[in-house]
Amino acid sequence: MALTDQQIEAFRTIAGRIIPAEDGALGADDATIFADLSSSLNDIAPAIASIIDAVNLEGFGRFAQLPSVEQDVILRKVQGALGMTFWAAVQRVTLCYYRDDRVLSALGLRPGPPFPRGQVLEQGDWSLLDPVKARQPFWRET
Amino acid sequence: MLETVDVVIVGAGASGAAVAWSLADTRMQIVCLDQGDWPNPANFPSAGRDWEARQHTDHSFNPSVRRAAADYPINEDASPIKIANYNGIGGGTVLYAGHFPRFHPSDFRVKTLDGVADDWPIDYATLEPFYDRNDAIMGVAGLRGDPANPLKPERMPPLPLGKSAAAVARGFNAQGWHWWPSDSAIATQEHEGRAPCINLGHCLYGCAQGAKASTDITYWPLAVRAGVEVRTHSRVREVCVDDQGMATGVIYFDAAGQEQFQPAHMVIMACNGVGTPRILLNSRSKLFPDGLANSSGLVGRNLMFHPYASITGYFDEPLDGGRGPSNGLWSQEFYETDPGRGFVRGYTYEFSRGGGPASQALGAIGSGRVPIGSGHHKAFRKRLDHSTGMVAICEDLPEAHNTVTLDPTLTDAHGIPAPKINYTISENSQRMLDFAMARGAEVMKAAGAYEVQTAAPLSFGGWHLMGTARMGRDPKTSVVNDWGRSHDVKNLFVVDGSLFVTSAGVNPTSTIQALALYVADAIKSRLANLFD
DSSP states (O other), X not given: OOOOXXXXXXXXXXXXXXXXXXXXXXXXXXXXXXXXXXXXXXXXXXXXHHHHXXXXXXXXXXXXXXXXXXXXXXXXXXXXXXXXXXHHHHHHHXXXXXTOHHHHHHTTOOOSOSTTTOOOOOOOOGGGGHHHHTSOOOSOOO | OOOOEEEXXXXXXXXXXXXXXXXXXTTOOEEEEOSSOOOOGGGSGGGSTTHHHHTTTTTOSOHHHHOOTTOOOOEEEEOSSOBOOOOSTTGGGTTSOOBOOOOOGGGGOHHHHHSSSOOOSXXXXXXXXXXXXXXXXXXXXXXXXXXXXXXXXXXBOOOOOHHHHHHHHHHHHHHTOOOEEOOBSBOSSOBTTBOOOOOOSOGGGOOTTSOBOOTTTTHHHHHHHTTOEEEOSOEEEEEEEOTTXXXXXXXXXXXXXXXXXXXXXXXXXXXXXXXXXXXXXXXXXSSOTTOTTOTTSOTTOSOBOOOEEEEEEEOSSOOOTTSSOSOOEEEOTTOSOOGGGSXXXXXXXXXXXXXXXXXXXXXXXXXXSSOSSTTHHHHHHHHTTOEEEEEEEEOOOOOTTSEEEEEEEEEOTTSOEEEEEEOOOOHHHHHHHHHHHHHHHHHHHHHTOSEEEEEOSOTTOBOOOBXXXXXXXXXXXXXXXXXXXXXXXXXXXXXXXXXXXXXXXXXXXXXXXXXXXXXXXXXXXXXXXXTO
């Protein structure tokens, strides 16, 4: 099942409320982020269509025009009603949002995949092990 | 018809690789059939910017999510714990964290010590040389001298603690409880041509660096060089027998989907605790109407997982996030039985560093700690890289009603009946999970966590599949003998987690492989009269 252009545009508004543009952060409806997101929706298209239908029902077809506070109320209601179906959308939005280079940089994280550059992990304080080293063996003999 | 080989091994995972490598020095003609392909590390998720998304799609450890061509469907509706596996060369070692603990000596004497389940027909001392050999080939990082375990050989230097494991270690110290750098099959220095770990933080979904020991890059190159043939995209349907009740080979579907019969003098099952009983139960014949090697009725029974509890602490101080291996330390303070705790047997705490940003966001949204909609960013910035955790891996005792059977209607792409899982968590396990969550929360609070989240059982955590073709000396109460040979079919062997009599409270891979090497050694020492 493929979503129609109209459904994709409707979902853009929903995605922009799941992770909104506020507090200086981008929203999931940002053009670049949503282009990435909308290209990965086909396998959950039935879930997306159900969410759009439920949102339209709760918002009397005017969801996009409602103030953000009211949109959030509607989304919480739909979330409660659809459970895992709604979670599928939240999961996909979140996974696409938190791989955008600008989002990661703004959070102080290095954009891009872990491989091949790898990451730095400090050794940590090995003196913490001293009291455990002093312990006698306590495994059960047979 | 294909040429008869000496040995056909079904499954190229943890145990199939080990047994193939060991038997290769006999110069027997050995073929290993696996339904999957060689993994290509260049395609592992951590090499692409969609690395976190692929954990939830084509590189999920849950085959029902992954749905690769090599996977088979599993009816797990009647189980609160869902199967995790990987079907391909390397098997479960491709998608595991690399935890490499050993059983304790007491784990082989459960009945004698605690009056529950059964003793194993072998003991720790029997397996110890095979544990040592396996550690050397897989490559294990850790630290000698753990007071919770018998002394082990020298290992590579332990994985770094980082900020997160150090925080948890402080918590254990404050409680006066045991912890130790965990044994991990992750190279911390160059090992047999494998590059050391560079902290990708993605062990569970395939190591693009090749630092984590999976058998496609450890045992298999050695076994193939020694002459073992690996045949990929080859899905076995059944083991065939002759009128004397001896195995004659296996029927499988090749890469083109054509049915083939591979004749063999010896058949070795290495398909894990679900795959092995599935094939044995599907191998019905006039002589074996209830499935092969099943005169005891125990093929597919006594399925054990390890029920998992998770404990996550939220801290004010910045921690490692997902930067670095999940592994770092373990605690076996509550491993051995103490009747005062309200349950028998015990468990291991295993540190779990954390996930990437999207995984952390999803975890926080899912638990209601970060909202969707207004307030999302403010709440998430506070949580990001400020949490860490651990899991409790609890010993599961064998119960005959926990089973792998054949689904009456569900089949795979080749029409082979799919396995059906029936499993319930026992009262003993539930009490252990509750205790582990309570003590784990105390550790996190002592470590400085301002908030602790606990959960059990982890529904996605069916990584360890054990007990469904158990070993023992009595043919009435076991499927194979004390060296892995079927009581009923004298040229049929099992070498995977199905062999387990009990599960212990640790990850099973090193024990599975030690058993495979032990069975191979038993075969080699009896070649002159192996089928008597």
